[in-house]
Amino acid sequence: xxxxxxxxxxxxxxxxxxxxxxxxxxxxxxxxxxxxxxxxxxxxxxxxxxxxxxxxxxxxxxxxxxxxxxxxxxxxxxxxxxxxxxxxxxxxxxxxxxxxxxxxxxxxxxxxxxxxxxxxxxxxxxxxxxxxxxxxxxxxxxxxxxxxxxxxxxxxxxxxxxxxxxxxxxxxxxxxxxxxxxxxxxxxxxxxxxxxxxxxxxxxxxxxxxxxxxxxxxxxxxxxxxxxxxxxxxxxxxxxxxxxxxxxxxxxxxxxxxxxxxxxxxxxxxxxxxxxxxxxxxxxxxxxxxxxxxxxxxxxxxxxxxxxxxxxxxxxxxxxxxxxxxxxxxxxxxxxxxxxxxxxxxxxxxxxxxxxxxxxxxxxxxxxxxxxxxxxxxxxxxxxxxxxx
Amino acid sequence: xxxxxxxxxxxxxxxxxxxxxxxxxxxxxxxxxxxxxxxxxxxxxxxxxxxxxxxxxxxxxxxxxxxxxxxxxxxxxxxxxxxxxxxxxxxxxxxxxxxxxxxxxxxxxxxxxxxxxxxxxxxxxxxxxxxxxxxxxxxxxxxxxxxxxxxxxxxxxxxxxxxxxxxxxxxxxxxxxxxxxxxxxxxxxxxxxxxxxxxxxxxxxxxxxxxxxxxxxxxxxxxxxxxxxxxxxxxxxxxxxxxxxxxxxxxxxxxxxxxxxxxxxxxxxxxxxxxxxxxxxxxxxxxxxxxxxxxxxxxxxxxxxxxxxxxxxxxxxxxxxxxxxxxxxxxxxxxxxxxxxxxxxxxxxxxxxxxxxxxxxxxxx
Numbered sequence: 001x002x003x004x005x006x007x008x009x010x011x012x013x014x015x016x017x018x019x020x021x022x023x024x025x026x027x028x029x030x031x032x033x034x035x036x037x038x039x040x041x042x043x044x045x046x047x048x049x050x051x052x053x054x055x056x057x058x059x060x061x062x063x064x065x066x067x068x069x070x071x072x073x074x075x076x077x078x079x080x081x082x083x084x085x086x087x088x089x090x091x092x093x094x095x096x097x098x099x100x101x102x103x104x105x106x107x108x109x110x111x112x113x114x115x116x117x118x119x120x121x122x123x124x125x126x127x128x129x130x131x132x133x134x135x136x137x138x139x140x141x142x143x144x145x146x147x148x149x150x151x152x153x154x155x156x157x158x159x160x161x162x163x164x165x166x167x168x169x170x171x172x173x174x175x176x177x178x179x180x181x182x183x184x185x186x187x188x189x190x191x192x193x194x195x196x197x198x199x200x201x202x203x204x205x206x207x208x209x210x211x212x213x214x215x216x217x218x219x220x221x222x223x224x225x226x227x228x229x230x231x232x233x234x235x236x237x238x239x240x241x242x243x244x245x246x247x248x249x250x251x252x253x254x255x256x257x258x259x260x261x262x263x264x265x266x267x268x269x270x271x272x273x274x275x276x277x278x279x280x281x282x283x284x285x286x287x288x289x290x291x292x293x294x295x296x297x298x299x300x301x302x303x304x305x306x307x308x309x310x311x312x313x314x315x316x317x318x319x320x321x322x323x324x325x326x327x328x329x330x331x332x333x334x335x336x337x338x339x340x341x342x343x344x345x346x347x348x349x350x351x352x353x354x355x356x357x358x359x360x361x362x363x364x365x366x367x368x369x370x371x372x373x374x375x376x377x378x379x380x381x382x383x384x385x386x387x388x389x
Numbered sequence: 390x391x392x393x394x395x396x397x398x399x400x401x402x403x404x405x406x407x408x409x410x411x412x413x414x415x416x417x418x419x420x421x422x423x424x425x426x427x428x429x430x431x432x433x434x435x436x437x438x439x440x441x442x443x444x445x446x447x448x449x450x451x452x453x454x455x456x457x458x459x460x461x462x463x464x465x466x467x468x469x470x471x472x473x474x475x476x477x478x479x480x481x482x483x484x485x486x487x488x489x490x491x492x493x494x495x496x497x498x499x500x501x502x503x504x505x506x507x508x509x510x511x512x513x514x515x516x517x518x519x520x521x522x523x524x525x526x527x528x529x530x531x532x533x534x535x536x537x538x539x540x541x542x543x544x545x546x547x548x549x550x551x552x553x554x555x556x557x558x559x560x561x562x563x564x565x566x567x568x569x570x571x572x573x574x575x576x577x578x579x580x581x582x583x584x585x586x587x588x589x590x591x592x593x594x595x596x597x598x599x600x601x602x603x604x605x606x607x608x609x610x611x612x613x614x615x616x617x618x619x620x621x622x623x624x625x626x627x628x629x630x631x632x633x634x635x636x637x638x639x640x641x642x643x644x645x646x647x648x649x650x651x652x653x654x655x656x657x658x659x660x661x662x663x664x665x666x667x668x669x670x671x672x673x674x675x676x677x678x679x680x681x682x683x684x685x686x687x688x689x690x691x692x693x694x695x696x697x698x699x700x701x702x703x704x705x706x707x708x709x710x711x712x713x714x715x716x717x718x719x720x721x722x723x724x725x726x727x728x729x730x731x732x733x734x735x736x737x738x739x740x741x742x743x744x745x746x747x748x749x750x751x752x753x754x
Binding site for chain 2: 020022023025026027029032033036037039040041042043045046071072073074075078099100101103104107108195196203204205226227228232233234235236237238239240241242244245246247326327329332333334335
């Protein structure tokens with residue numbers, strides 16, 4: 001089921017109720033283009049004042065001391081892990097129920113991923129982490145999946161007890177919090193993405209690293225810009241991973257004018273679907289955040305029966321239902337060196353066969369939601385009828 | 390008159406409305422990642438550079454880095470790079486997993502083919518000649534060495550888009566070449582961007598995987614990175630490609646004026662009849678004891694200059710672990726003390742070039 005690639009997203013746009021809202025969002029971009037016009041006039045293309053403003057915005061949004069614009073969310077994780085100077089064999093704990101980039105960042109930074117199973121909230125199960133800690137564990141890379149922050153009280157205790165730093169893959173979780181503390185502010189590093197289909201998006205790839213740790217911040221500062229202290233002096237071998245000014249302009253615009261509304265609307269749409277879909281026998285809801293914690297529904301998941309048939313049925317109805325993602329990372333060909341028997345990823349394997357994602361973005365209207373609910377009801381009514389006859 | 394060392398504003402003033410329109414086209418479609426705009430740019434880039442495949446990446450450094458990563462080198466393997474370049478060449482090689490070996494340069498500031506052969510060991514896997522300042526290295530000799538020892542030839546063409554050597558384009562000599570589209574490059578975009586070119590399909594396919602999370606259809610078949618040239622940047626690149634021939638010609642014209650007017654006073658870059666450099670930088674050499682004085686004199690006359698490679702790579706702090714000492718690569722050390730970059734870019738006007746020439750001549754009177 002090819003349903004989550006850039007190319008596929010582009011085709012799915014033709015669906016009536018799509019995950020892709022970009023043409024709606026940017027059909028009139030006069031205000032952004034005005035700012036880009038100024039950028040082109042000033043030619044402040046690399047690490048300029050727009051990037052500084054974006055970094056200031058992020059410090060406020062996440063209540064952290066330092067923020068650095070980088071090339072992408074993937075790079076945010078890669079550079080954070082690189083800053084830990086992993087040696088061969090060093091382990092990083094994470095979940096297999098994630099986008100490949102999370103694990104890709106671990107491997108390309110020189111680490112070995114160690115997978116912990118997820119709970120019924122689709123995030124790492126904190127009770128299973130300690131069992132996987134060894135002398136070689138150098139970091140815990142938490143994924144705040146779909147925009148729900150992990151169970152931080154328990155995880156922070158473990159991090160403290162074993163002195164293992166936490167890196168947060170908060171790419172889905174801008175605006176989310178756990179007991180009022182923002183996603184991205186718990187660990188050594190909070191990693192965010194501005195990929196065009198994220199809640200806070202730009203017009204291409206971009207990302208941010210947030211931290212409260214001064215020496216870590218200094219290292220990230222060097223790593224993203226060739227390790228350069230000044231134009232001619234190179235302190236360490238770094239990378240080139242800078243957020244483009246033009247992407248910072250778009251992200252700043254969204255933060256100022258749209259982000260609150262985007263988050264609110266996603267939460268509202270999700271609450272509506274939660275209420276309605278909960279009435280259907282074949283549908284089960286993942287465990288949601290309880291106030292004062294807040295999840296932002298970058299993806300809206302429910303558990304369902306007859307997953308593939310339901311997705312196909314909804315697609316036929318013009319509803320862009322997807323599975324994020326049908327094959328967990330540990331079952332990917334790239335993971336073959338990290339897989340062994342009895343990994344204990346029981347819930348991961350179970351839930352990928354039950355999840356379905358439905359569009360809840362800000363351009364989804366109430367009538368679209370009703371249409372979705374009705375379609376799902378129809379599907380199961382029909383299924384029940386067939387079974388009876 | 391006030392002559393800046395770089396003047397992007399002037400460059401972009403000319404193309405502003407075209408660029409804005411091209412950006413608007415991309416944003417209206419909401420098509421930002423890996424789309425038609427990028428493919429079109431890649432195809433045009435390939436046909437300009439006489440290579441079969443072009444792959445748009447996040448930066449020129451990433452082009453070097455991703456290719457070196459794709460080779461799965463280990464720490465026994467060696468990569469040879471010149472000791473005079475921008476640091477990106479060094480970090481890409483240094484972070485690839487292999488051992489970094491620096492080779493001294495010749496008086497032309499490019500890797501010295503004779504010294505290069507002496508650097509080769511059984512462990513040498515890759516040679517990265519850097520076409521510094523937009524002038525192609527002595528590729529006949531270097532290619533011969535690579536063929537003889539069966540070593541991979543990766544051209545760092547970051548500064549050399551459009552440069553020729555025996556009528557052949559920079560980037561078309563080796564197995565792979567890395568180009569940069571950084572705003573200060575002759576072909577540029579409005580942020581970071583890079584292109585990897587190759588004639589080998591296998592390499593092209595591997596880099597396409599590495600730039601996009603290792604994704605092939607629905608499978609993650611290897612661990613990759615995220616290093617995609619944004620469609621927005623590709624759109625700007627397409628606008629810029631329309632003007633590139635003219636810009637290169639202007640650079641060459643100004644350089645030839647400098648050469649004929651200044652060679653009695655300064656060591657100017659020699660241009661042989663078989664080469665067509667694009668002059669990403671125009672670097673002259675002056676007695677090291679007078680360089681600061683000369684630079685200050687020009688500054689007082691409102692002419693900005695720069696020392697682009699003032700510390701050779703082997704003496705950078707980041708190379709400390711390799712234990713090179715002062716004096717180990719003498720030519721690059723000498724040149725780093727005598728070099729000075731004069732302003733040279735297509736947006737300069739002839740009055741400014743004449744002004745610079747006049748002031749320099751007056752210094753030596």
